Amino acid sequence: MDLIKLLDLDNFINEFYSFLARTKPLFIEGDINLHFKFINELKKYEFKAPNRVKNLDSEIIHIQKQGILRLEDIYEFVKIFRYFLYLKRLNFEGNLKKWLDEIDFPQDILEIVKYFDEKGNLLSSIDDRLLSLESSLKETKESIKHKLQGLLNSNKLQGYLVDRQIHYINEEEALLVRGGFNHVLKGTIVGRSSSGFFYVVPEALRKVKEKEAAILSQIEEVKLEWAKKISNIFLKWIKFIKYINKQFDRFDHYQARVNFSKSKNLFFILPKSDDKIVLKDFIHPAIHNPKPINVDFSKKILIITGVNAGGKTMLLKSILSAAFLSKYLIPMKLDAQKSHIGRFKEIIPIIEDPQNVKNDISTFAGRMLSFSHLFQKRDVLVGVDEIELGTDSDEAASLFKVILEDLLKRGIKVAITTHHKRLAALMANYDEVELVAAIYDEEKGAPTYEFLQGIIGKSYAFETAKRYGIPLYIVKKAIKEYGEDQAKLSELIERGSELERELRAKNEKLNKELERVEFLRKALEEERHSLFGELKMEKEKLSKIFQEAINEAKAAIKAKEVKEAHRLLTKAHKIAKEAKIKEKKVTEKINVGDSVKYRKNRGVVISLKDKEAYVDFEGIKMRVPLNELKKVTPIKKKKEAPKIKVSKPSKLSVKLDLHGLRVDEALEKVDKFISDSLIAGFDEVLIYHGVGSGKLASAVREFLKKHPKVKSFHDAPPNMGGFGATVVEL
Template sequence: MRNGYDKLLNDLSLDDYFNDFYSLIARDGGHFILDGDRSLHFKFLTELQKYDFDPPIQIKNLDEDLRIIAKNGILSKSSIFYFTKIISYFLYLKNIKFEGIVDEWLQNIEIPEQIKTVSKIFDKNGEFLLEFDESLANISHQLVSTKKEITRELTKAQYTEKLQPYLVDKQLHLVNDEETLLVRSGFSIVIKAKIVSRSANGFFYIVPNSITNLRARYEDLVVAKYEAEYQLCKKISAELSKHLLFCKFINTAFDRFDKYQARIFFAKKNDYIFIEPRQSSKIVLKEFLHPAIKNQNPKPFSIDFSKKTLLITGVNAGGKTMLLKSILSAAFLAKYLMPMRINEQSHIGSFSKFKAIIDDPQSVKNDISTFAGRIREFSQILRSEPTLAGIDEIELGTDSDEASALFKSVLERLQEQNHKVVVTTHHKKLAILMSANEQVELAAAIYDEKIEKPTFEFLHGMIGKSYAFETALKYGIPKNIIDNAKQNYGEDKQKISDIVERSSFLQSELKLKIDDLTVQAQKLKFARHLAEIAKENAQKEYEKAKLMMELEYKKAIDMAKNAAKTKDQKEIHRALNETHKIVKYIQANKIKQTEHENISVGDTVKYGQSTCAVLEISKSKVSLDADGKRFFVENKLFFERAKKIHSSHSKKEDKGIKISVERPNTAYIKLDLHGLRVEEALEITDKFISDSILAGLHEVYIYHGIGSGRLAGAVKEFLKTHSAVEKFTDAAPNEGGYGATIVYL
């Protein structure tokens, strides 16, 4: 890890998270901290994640190289190459059609023309392009030519008849950057050569004297090439020295963008989002999933930690420690704008310091006990500025009764100093002592006694039971020992424990009932919403028909007036007959409208022998529900035969509209949004959900793809605010994975 957070990140189980993140950082030795205005960084990240772009290549740290050119020194070819890669990357970014704050930032980076020229002198492997230096080009061509000549001479010697008995093979061997022949001892009888090396089997790698001059010429050319490259590096370094301030600026700008791009690609890779911390000390987590939780069906945490102290009690292995780690991790990640899996409606305050007291500080080497180590860490917090601290098993290492009294006083002092503290404990006494404190929030881990397992869920305002006896029995301690332990524990303490357990059970039961009523209320609210929409549509149809009738009526009047002006008696009679027909039609429809305009969506009517609910009224037909079966009737026929029984607007029926629909045979319906614009997709999604509700569906699939993540993000944002959506989740890998969302209605 980097930036001095090694221990904290290890204590919070964030090591793997940051190792994964650092694999996306392009700068060698780069870190995750973004200096400067956090709000500005958040806006930049929010805008940048809308676009597709390529990540930069790995770039070494150039701080030392900047110091060299500041003293008019000469940079190595590799250092210059990295500078040109930074310049080339920014030129690439400036050609992308960004908008908003990203575009504004990039357009303010003005790259001098001389620096643009420097950025074009390398190939992708970091070698100088020969067209930029004639001398270097000539030397390189001579090197190639001499190399070929050496190879030809070696091949010629290789096939000399006298040398054949001494050759080990017919290959050329590269040894110490020289092409050689592999021969047996005695070769000097037939060929004069220089021995370069010996093989493991005792053979000799040789270079014939006939190519010694060629080899010398080749080595001279290599030296000449180094000299030419040195002169070119000297020339480029001088140019970079002239633009030293720009080089420093672009190096810093690259570091900044490197941290942005790593966050963006990390978020896309893991389906994370960014949360901007607020200017408060409140923490309200909604569906936060700690990065270390990798099991198949992970349970995210939701917790309201608005007070100064959160005291978590309850069963072993019930998630107390992970909840503590989750609270501190979410706050830490938000502080540095690191992406996470969380509901964007979460509220995370701003904290300058973090402290996690989780491991056992006992050390023989340091001659310190568990309790003494804990006390030393508490004293450090008491002497520091306001801190977000997490203390796991606060009473560890000493007598619980004494510890409860001591830590009650310590926690109260921490509250006075505006520290915010998360505490876990197995012991109820500290929780009971702190329960009357207005700045203490209690949370109890829930244990399912039926399956004898923790649920990893928490009840607010409760003190949890440790379930020590139940756990011991489950893992093989004989029942008679457990019974004896309960007697030793004491009848009064057991009664207190039973009361705590009973209150937790009742609270849990109440929570389930409230959740069920909330779901029913949402469904009822949505049904009423649909009925209001249908009624509004029917009213619009009525107003439209009324307008048409008024126009027809005016037409009839005009025809009558025109007929009165003509002198032709036949034309007068014909016009008056047409007028009478129009008036008769208008009166007939007006009477029907008057008779039936009181029937609206949601009313109960008698139609034939059936009692039906009116689901929808359109221009041509009416949708009815009779005992859960939906059918359609022609508009004219319905209003002739239907008789209203109950109105949806009467006080008697004000409890709600009951709509029964026939459930289709299929268990789900799929909606494919591929290729659609966001606005178009959301409109179709809204109608799709409404249709699914009317069809009685409880589970549907929406396929939006992955792509840039913009469409998927917009769909999920829409689903979060839709009153008919109970919850939604990503589909299984074989059903579309992150490219599909399952919606529960």
């Protein structure tokens, strides 16, 4: 796809394609919201990816026409059947379980699955004729081998033999001999070596070879019968065949995306039903050691200006790439929670220079041709690199202003880059136009590859020329030719950019200060309410105490006896003495570094002075009374569980041969074999131990009984080793 190449996504998408079991278009047919749900569910599970499978559309048409499939093509269908049977055994939940439960395999199809081994060969055990013929074929091959060995050991032939090996030329056994061999050996020359020697099939093998050919022919006849039989069953169940083939492609889309995202730590983002684009920490996959891109393209037009080689084109490609990847549910590197990507019918890059010898068109004419197609479009995202390319910039500014105004009315979303400031200045007053500038570091004399929204950027053409080796006197002469007025305009633009950056930095600092003040305001408000509550309680308490004292004093005045009056006055004085506001005392010692609670806020003590503490409340520092603090246990951060990465064995097999091994060596190999099989995801394996004395078989089975991951085991079928082998279910 040209779009993928233009956006520098070709390597990334090719890497994604490698995760598919078979090549197919990126687009997933059906409801994108439903696909997104399935992908998110599948991310929670570990599962085996499917093996490579060929496209079977032509084979399905062949079945419908009552044709006979080749056994190798039938096995491609069997691979699909087996994979879905494997998926149905997994403990999926939710939508995945419901979907897989709906796939009901006919018994005829389940029988066909048993006809093939893991390599795609038709099992001899399904037909007695095949068993007999393969046994005869084995004997014939042994006969050929013995005859050749006899010739190799012949004294007459020793002087003509180049080596003592049996060579396979065009699938025939041959001897390599020197010239003159015909005096001692009759045979047919089937080839010449690079040294001029002859590959000869001896005449003595002719009858045996004819027998071998006859057996092979009979085997092919039997296999053809089975191919016809299976093809007829497929025709009977053609609706199921077409359905399962389509469902395999659907799951293949899901698993490839999930496994691709896991392999590169990528994230999915579902396109929303609008045209808003907000990217947070987006990284274009073609960039090495990138700076994450943050851009808000909520408006209809985005104009990117600024320093040469400052990343303007890559910002443009990143916006289009994010929209493209989201459209096809391809995972990407970004903050998916804080990003937002709209949905577009089409993504149109106008990036390359269209001028070349083949199309006989100028750069500007090619650009006009590209723009002319936009007036018939709706709901599209357009990216234009260097919009004034190929013509006078002042004329182009006026022309493209009018074009952009019209596209704005049509609802087309456009992002453009430009080195010229006039177009940006002409469009800056529109509410639906957003300006972005690539930032230049004056001190380092280099672009920062960062962007600032809301300003027009200077191109820094002269500075870039100096940086890339243009002689200084040439640059100075160019500046003089450029003119003082133009230079001052560029300086004003850059000064405006600097002021904007300074203003944004000050705003950020002010916002932090406002957050701190708001925190203090809330804390003071809480303290005020608390103090008012305490004062009210103390007031009520004092009022009660003084009332008691007054009552006692009155009683003393009324008392007739002097002794009783003195006693009552003493009691009133004692009650009055108790009427003091008790200060809160610190019940526990608080030290620097302690975690404390003040009202509803938690913090850490930085320093202590007299009866006050200086406390850090998550970045906001303030002084509070010691008696208002309560010592608390610090909140422990949850430690992430250690992740154990287990690498898959480099060589995987479902069979283990223990012939010729001692018991201890054999058990060691069995232990490793089962571990490797579990890692690989095998659920059934085969162990060959032979019959012999039965000691090795007994030891192996005793080991399997005690292994926690072995579900069961039993003797292998006769065609797979019988009593000399054990089938193990994991």
